[in-house]
Amino acid sequence: MSCSACAAAVERICKRVDGVEHAEVNLVMNQATIESEQPIAIETYNEALQKAGFTLHEIHENKEINLQINGMSCSSCSSAVERVLNRMEGIEQANVNLLTNSAHIVYDPKVVKVSEMLHAIKKAGYEGSIPKNQEPHIETKDRVNLKIYVTLALAAVLLYIGMSHMLGNIELPLPAFIHYEKNPVNFALIQMILATLILIIGKHFFINGIRSLVHLAPNMDTLVAIGTGSAYLYSWYSFITILEGNMHGVHGLYFESAGVVVALVMFGKHLEARSKQKTYGAIQALLSLRPTTTVLLKNGEEIVIDSSEAMIGDTLLVKAGEAIPLDGVILEGESSVDESMLTGESMPLDKHAGDSLIGGTLNLTGRIQMEVTAVSEDTVLSKIIKMVEEAQGKKAPIARIADRISLYFVPTVMVIALIASISWFIAKQDMTFSLTIFVSVLVIACPCALGLATPTAIMVGTGKAAQNGIFMKSGEALETAGSIDTIVFDKTGTLTMGKPTVVAMESSDKKQLLALASAAESGSKHPLSIAIVKAAETEKLEIPKAEQVMTRNGLGVQAMYQDQPLLVGNRRLMEKQQLSTKAYTEIETQWQNKGYTVVWVAYGKAVLGLLAIADQVKEESHEVIENLLKQNIDVIMMTGDHPRSAKTIAVNIGITHVIAEVLPEGKGEEIKKLQSQGKRVAMVGDGINDAVALTQSDIGIAIGSGSDVAVESADIVLMKDKIEDVWTAVRLSRAVMRNIKQNLFWAFFYNTLGIPIAAGILYLFGGPLLNPIFAGAAMAFSSVSVVSNALRLRYFK
CATH class of the missing domain: 1.20.120 (Four Helix Bundle (Hemerythrin (Met), subunit A))
Structure with missing residues (x-):
């Protein structure tokens, strides 16, 4: 394929094959993705395509490798090695060359590993090794x-x-x-x-x-x-x-x-x-993160192996300054790890035994031992690379417009060239002049610029997004993100931290209040209990040991401390114990109006005070909402919380439109209601309960630290736990669409202006005639200028 007309022709021919449900061709990647009702032989497609001058090659998962074989002395040796290799499951073909002492092997890496091949060769009495790369592409x-x-x-x-x-x-x-x-x-x-x-x-x-x-x-x-x-x-x-x-x-x-x-x-x-x-820079940059070798710890020995040979459960040694080869968990040691290449987060993270590691990230300070938990395409890096490749391969709706135009463009140009040259020949009776017109029109009207306008911008745009920790799953997602007019944010874990925190205390002795509350709550896994204990730990308080701790359903916790009753719960628990609550009733009302959960603490025969617990708003939420509102994007907060609590948080961050008390299954219906009003809706969420809404919305945006279900359901994944990337994704989408429109404008403008000039319109009114050489130069310039314009997106900030 050489232009968008080729791509459109291939797409059209593939769709005509019986059983094909969908076909999509990517000119930049020179690839076609075909979906069919049942498996269709590659020859069936090729029969149809070869008539139009195209050839289709199936992308196989098989790999090829050349191994050096030492110890062979005659043809029976080479035959023996060849026979051993060809018997192995997963090896499609093995050819051993006695003269070069080498074996060329085609194999399925999912079934057989190179280390197994080397082991089989050794068992046969020979020595096999992996030669250094010859880099033939240079x-x-x-x-x-x-x-x-x-x-x-x-x-x-x-x-x-x-x-x-x-x-x-x-x-x-x-x-x-x-x-x-x-x-x-x-x-x-x-x-x-x-x-x-x-x-x-x-x-x-x-x-x-x-x-x-x-x-x-x-x-x-x-x-x-x-x-x-x-x-x-x-x-x-x-x-x-x-x-x-x-x-x-x-x-x-x-x-x-x-x-x-x-x-x-x-x-x-x-x-x-x-x-x-x-x-292709984004994919190449991600691929370059993969270290080629790693150190395997086996029976107390350190063995340098190819990273692709490591298996799940293997123990690897990673020294300071080395890249982490595969996904895993730390078994021993601690270090700071730079994950900026994947998340965009500049600050390194401290990692200890039990913490997870992502392959491709950089171990900065310590020597660690890790256990491999994922290999090959199951690693986070591989999934991200696949996501970026798929996004760059899928067409945005705007690309289809250019494809349809390109389909009819070349035949139209040929007709124009023929009509123009015949007309001039009739008028001037000059074959040379007529030929000049014919050649100039054909050469200047290259559809390349038209075909490259969209895919190059999308490829650079998705690559730039990936560098910022934003993963667009398709060109359509990239295009749609810029056209939304309504964004619905899930509250918990998206606009807020998702973890309850003690935000206020009211007592004559706040340290005693927090210490005693923690004593009663320290054994509980309830989120409010965890928040109270964490607040005490943050204040570095010594938590006393309570006895006879008992949960009172719907009320709170009752315990004994130094032979005195200790109560931690709601106001009804205090009243049931006939304790006076008058001193704190007004404070409770004020806090409840702010959306706080109020916890009462009593010791002995008196109320000690109150704790206010709330899910804190993320620091960046207010700025993100402000930026979105400035761009005339309607912002809505959706939550299962009580309306009063939800309204308080919404007002605090600048949101006026709140949908509260929504059950998980009702979130998708709320999105439908907004869409029925003609709105283009984006949904931002992080939980399993957001999956339906993420799928229903025009564009689903998932926080990368959220559930796997949310990430799978979304169109855009934010790898950093920062919602300002929602605004970045919208801005990038708009920048890409602006770039595509510029490219399409110049491609159309160039052809609209160039073809009439080449056809002699200026000459008709006493102007110059376009020489075919200049037409060729202009044609080449148009394609290069379109691609160069798309490359400007690499400087997006």
Whole structure:
């Protein structure tokens, strides 16, 4: 595939295959994702696609590896090793080469590990090892660069010779033996040789372009092939007339147009490919986090192994300054771990025995032993990489508009070129002029810019989001996030910390109040009890030991301390014990109006005081809500809490619209009600009870530290436990959409302006005629400019 018209054609052909439910083609990744009712053989697709000049290759999960084999002395040795390897489950093919002492193995890494292969080779009496990487891709890259620069050098010489007599009063100096007046045959011959060499190097344009045209699926290659091919063939006609003695035939040579246009298009595609490569930066950056080797602790020995060979349950040693190879838990030691590459959180986290570790993060200070809990595609890093790849492969709705246009664009351009050239020939009776028009229209109307406008911006945008700890699951999510007008926030754990905290105390002796309350509550797992005990620990109070602790359902806790009754609970518990509550009733009412939970504490025969407990609002909540409201986004808080408590918290952070006392199953219905009012709704949540609402909303945003169900149900995952990333996601989405619209505008504007100029509209009114060479340069520039504009998103903050 070379342009969006190709991608659209592949998509259309795949959808026609019986049993296919959905097909989506990604031009940037050169991939197609196909969903079918039942398995369909790859040959079925290829039969349909090859008629249009395309070939489909299935992406296999198999890996390939070359192993060095020592100890082989004859063909029976190599046969023995080959036989041992081919018998192993998971090895698809093993070929052993005696001359190079190596084995090339195709295997399924899920079934068999390299270490098992090496063990099998050793059991057979030989020594196997993994050779150092040869990095063959460098050679390929150098060869491509050489090919491009050779083509450009030939084109520069061709352009100099071909244009030497076309600059009006200025005449470029040429040696006499190739001068157009002194030796016109050599003048034409040298151009023909140079142009032919360039066209041979760029033969893929002609092979792909003509094949696509024959199968009625024209693409960008078709435009280049027909345009430059016409100029080349017409130049041959002029060359033959020169050989026959027509010296004026030198003015009908278009070898330089054919050769230089092909060279420029090749160079443009080369720059485009390099620019596109930069858009893979996010995935490459994530892949680079994976350490290639690690230290395995086995029977007291330290063994350096390939990270991919580690298994669940293995014990690994990670020293200070090394990357953590895989997900796991600390068995021994403690350290600070930098997780910023995954979460964007700049502060390192202190990790102790029992704490979890994420593969790819950096161990900063201590030497630790860890147990592997996840390998290969089950690690957090692998899941994130897969999420980013899938997001960059899925099309946003706006991309489909460009695809549909591209589908009809190439045939339309070919018709315009044909009509324009025939019209000018009828008007001027000048074949050379008519050919110039034909070639210029075909070459300038490249649909590449149109096809690249959306996917490159989405690829860079999702990559940039990933760097900020925001994972977009699809291009559609990225697009939709910028168009929402209503955001519904779950309260607990999203706008608030999700953990009750002691926020106020009322007593003549607050330390005694907190210490005695903790004594009664220290054995309980109730969230309010935990909050009271944690407050005492924060104040570094010594917690007394209470006796005869007993829970009073619906009232609180009753205990004995130093032979005196100790009560911790609500006002009804105090009144049941006939204790006076008058002194604190007014304070209780004030706190309840603020949405606090009030806990009474009594010791002996008197009430000691009150504790106010509340789920504290996250510090950044107020600023995020303020920013969203400034952008005319309606903000709603949804909670299962009592309306009075909910309203108090909402007002505190600037939210005026509250939906309270909502059961988990009712959250999805509340989202539906908002959508029925014509609102585009985003839901932000972190719990299992938010899953239905996250799925129902136009865009679901899950806090990464929340439940797995919430993360799976959401369209966007915020890896950091910071809701300001909701605002960042909205801003990034808008920046990407703005970038896409700029790209589409310039792609459309370029073609709208370029095609009429190439068709001779300016010349009709006394203006200049567009030379095919400049048309080729403009075409290459348009694609590069679109990709370069998308790359500006890398500087988003």
